[in-house]
Amino acid sequence: MQFADRLNNVETSAIRELFKLLGKPGIISFAGGFPDSAMFDVEGIRAASNAALAEEPGAALQYGATEGYNPLREQLAAFMTSKGAKDVAADNLIVTTGSQQALDLLGKTLISPGDKVIVEGPTFLATIQCFRLYGAELISAPIDGNGVKTDELEKLIAEHKPKFVYLIPTFGNPSGAMLSAERRKAVLEMAVKHNTLIVEDDPYGDLYFGDAPPPSLLNLSASVPGSRELLVHCGSLSKVLSPGLRVGWMIAPAELLGKATMCKQFSDAHTSTFAQATAAQYLKAGRMPGTLANVRKVYAERAEAMGDALRKELGDAIEFVQPQGGLFVWARLTGAGGKVADGNVLAKRAIEKGVAFVPGTPFFCANPDHATFRLSFATADVDKIREGVARLGQAI
Amino acid sequence: MQFADRLNNVETSAIRELFKLLGKPGIISFAGGFPDSAMFDVEGIRAASNAALAEEPGAALQYGATEGYNPLREQLAAFMTSKGAKDVAADNLIVTTGSQQALDLLGKTLISPGDKVIVEGPTFLATIQCFRLYGAELISAPIDGNGVKTDELEKLIAEHKPKFVYLIPTFGNPSGAMLSAERRKAVLEMAVKHNTLIVEDDPYGDLYFGDAPPPSLLNLSASVPGSRELLVHCGSLSKVLSPGLRVGWMIAPAELLGKATMCKQFSDAHTSTFAQATAAQYLKAGRMPGTLANVRKVYAERAEAMGDALRKELGDAIEFVQPQGGLFVWARLTGAGGKVADGNVLAKRAIEKGVAFVPGTPFFCANPDHATFRLSFATADVDKIREGVARLGQAI
Known part of the structure; x- marks a missing residue:
């Protein structure tokens, strides 16, 4: 074959x-x-799932909008806002089948064979493979204990003019590193200076042990003019609530979000509405802070x-x-x-x-x-x- | 951008x-x-979901194998066997996020830009768009009230040597047509003769009103030597149970199934285990015949x-x-x-x-x-x- x-x-x-x-x-x-x-x-998820089936059985079990189940989009926007993000409404995000699908949709939407993408060295293994399947040539940006070295990153951006830069700034997989506040600002500034799209993958940001980490690139973008239009933020419930729900989300500029939605239509039509309605009820029930x-x-x-x-x-x-x-x-x-x-x-x-x-x-x-x-x-x-x-x- | x-x-x-x-x-x-x-x-699905969370909460909410949640693969194999399929064990299928994802994985796994794929004219709209995103050149095979015209199809196969032929033989969308028994046999025979892969998409086959339709291509393949190794069968719970679960499956030759699993790993890691465990419990409870x-x-x-x-x-x-x-x-x-x-x-x-x-x-x-x-x-x-x-x- x-x-x-x-x-x-x-x-x-x-x-x-x-x-x-x-x-x-x-x-x-x-x-x-x-x-x-x-x-x-488990008890919270059972209660949420039963509430979804009691209150909205038709919607929870029927086909749904490719963009995501609206009550979940509302809850996720509120969740992001509660964590300090500015101007995140339901319309600014789409729900993805885990954040793995957000990576896949970025590849499908943005990468033509031969396009360059900069990732951290080391980075998430499935990111490397996912982007390579779309024909990306990956460039490795070195890191240290404070995350990606921004001086080196800027040189690589200038040299390679990548389609985008993919970073896990907070407690990255595998590095566990936390990008420092100064470097975060530098990343957003170089995005604007070089007109380069930045993808912030953030499945671990809520899992901090002492003080909260520096603001996410998304949160910080409000203070770096022009950077929000060059920023994609991927979130996930997998590490904090349950991977089995396969509920992630992607916040991105409107034009990119529209194209990614079209691609998602032909990838899986939409993320399980049953899982989405369960997640929406869970967030609505206010159990997330305790969890x-x-x-x-x-x-x-x-x-x-x-x-x-x-x-x-x-x-x-x-x-x-x-x-x-x-x-x-x-x-x-x-x-x-x-x-x-x-x-x-x-x-x-x-x-x-x-x-x-x-x-x-x-x-x-x-x-x-x-x-x-x-x-x-x-x-x-x-x-x-x-x-x-x-x-x-x-x-x- | x-x-x-x-x-x-x-x-x-x-x-x-x-x-x-x-x-x-x-x-x-x-x-x-x-x-x-x-x-x-709704009641059956609620019972199934609660059973999954009571009996196997860890597995139902954790990451799972890309191939699918094993109890569901077992149930789906039994379901297919009960409908007359031969030699369908859990290992012969993978679970997909709706059958839309089976189409996407076929595209990702098989289609290089410029490859030809034959579909019925008319066929499912999202199939057309899905395959075109992978660069397929689509060839339209004409149909009548008995499904695709096999004489014409064979001519097109000989002329275009397609990567594969995609058919909805039973109550197709949009045609509603039912491929006749003779034509089903002819399709499998021409697959063997021309060494051409056939994809049977079958989300509607269980929704018959009087007598059962002729055997699916999958069931019939047991009587056409060599055809099973050239056949992909896509199934779905969306039309008979609930689209919101996003549970579909794909039966295919081992080598293709392996490559599709690798592609799925980077598409969404796996289908929601919560939805899969719910579907497995539903099938196990024996409610499907009544539904x-x-x-x-x-x-x-x-x-x-x-x-x-x-x-x-x-x-x-x-x-x-x-x-x-x-x-x-x-x-x-x-x-x-x-x-x-x-x-x-x-x-x-x-x-x-x-x-x-x-x-x-x-x-x-x-x-x-x-x-x-x-x-x-x-x-x-x-x-x-x-x-x-x-x-x-x-x-x-």
Whole structure:
């Protein structure tokens, strides 16, 4: 069977192969990129779903507008406004089938084969593959503990004139990094200066452990004239409420939103109205602040436990920035004292010792740093984290 | 803003413009392509959703496998088997976000720009646009009251060597036609003879009014050696249970299914597990046969009422084949006695008289027949159908 040429641009994820090993009995996994199922507000979601079926059964089970179910769009606009966004009304966003679909719609709407797109090195693996399927040539912008290096980013923009720049500024996957306030402002200013579209993917921004992070690019855009017209913001309920609902959203300039809606019409017609009506009822019921407080508290404890254990068990064998939010520790093997310095090698040894994580190389679209790896602290409890990191210490 | 080149291949549907007029008070609509909300089994869906959240809350709300939620794949395999399909196990299908996503994945997986695809003339509008977004050149195969004319189809296959042939063999949208048993066999035989992939889209096959239709291409493939390896079958719960769940599925040869799964991973990661778990519980509860019997009975009455009214009120001004299933009457203006002979002209006049339907031209990828139009009998009750057709008689 002859497949489309675009499939030559991607390969099945190396991570998928690794995930097949996770079924091994007794393994402690830091490999996942997902929230802890034990923390889902099942009772709240059940109540919301029953309210949707009681109050609006026809609408909740029927075809809906491609743009999204209007009561949900209203609730999401209010949610974004409550978090400090200006001028976000229902009409300024569309609902997507998870924020993965927002990425897909950006690819479909914007990328012609050969177009350049700048992403962080490292960035979300499924972003790399998604954009490559549309023929994008990806350019890697380097990061440090404060997120993307804006001086380097501006040089790359000037050189490559990309179709857009894709960033996860807050507690990024896999880096866990938080883009500093000054760099956020610099990103918006260079967007205006170079007339370059910026995509802010923000599934983790609500998962902060101490002080709130600096304002999102969306919030900050109100103070950088012209930047809002060059900004796309992608949000998601997956990390804070439930991935299984597949409810994300995209805020974008009107013309882009219109084209993305047309593309979505032929992708899946619309996101499940049943899931959308459930999400709308959940937000309306006012349970989100309590849910957020709960997940922040639990993940903060786990992040702290993991950081402490890593410092104790691995010492100078790794370096990492203690995460201030999100789900991930991004670490780098130093090779100190002749210890293992390659994340892929360590991943194989670690599986033998009964602990799993994801090596860093697949997260780079170019020039991978082989010393890196990603640990998720989200799904194991504090005791398992200590035990798993101890095993990691043995593997190293 | 500069969009991707592929957007030049499509335009926003003419039908969307028409749908904006449907808000006019008092209008009777035969325009929709959707089932009647009043017939949704709300109680059954509520019970299924609550069972999913009670029995498997973690799985129902967590990320899931891209291929689909396994209990649902098992139920769908059993459902297909109960309808006479051979060798359909859970592994032979993937769950899609409505069958619209199956079309999108076929486009993404198979179509390179310039590839040819044969569709019926007329066919489902969103299929045309979906495949064109991937750069397909569409070839129109003519139909009659017994579905696609297989002699003509074989000539087109030999001439154009298409990437695949897309058919809605049973109660197609918009044609309502039922491909005859002989022609079904001929389609499978020509697939083998010309080594051509056939896509059978079958959202309406369960909605028959009298005797069951001839076996689906999938069921028939067991008796045509080699044909199963050249056949894709798309199914959906949208027309029989609820479109709002967005649960469809695709049965295909293993290699194609693998590539489509990879593409789906970057389209929306997976279909809502909440909706999938709900659908699985619904099927498991054994309510589907009763639901099918109910919708068949109601739509059969409405189809009969519409046929009778059309013959009485419009007489020789139109010709049509009385539908034996599905949601649609496909009619052709004869122009008899100097009466209006253009579907678009009639649509405008009809709106003024308080009745809406969709003219036929947008359903053709080439050489539109301007005399055609589509009437849905699904969403209006028998009295409204009589009143609406009477208004249509005035408009003509």
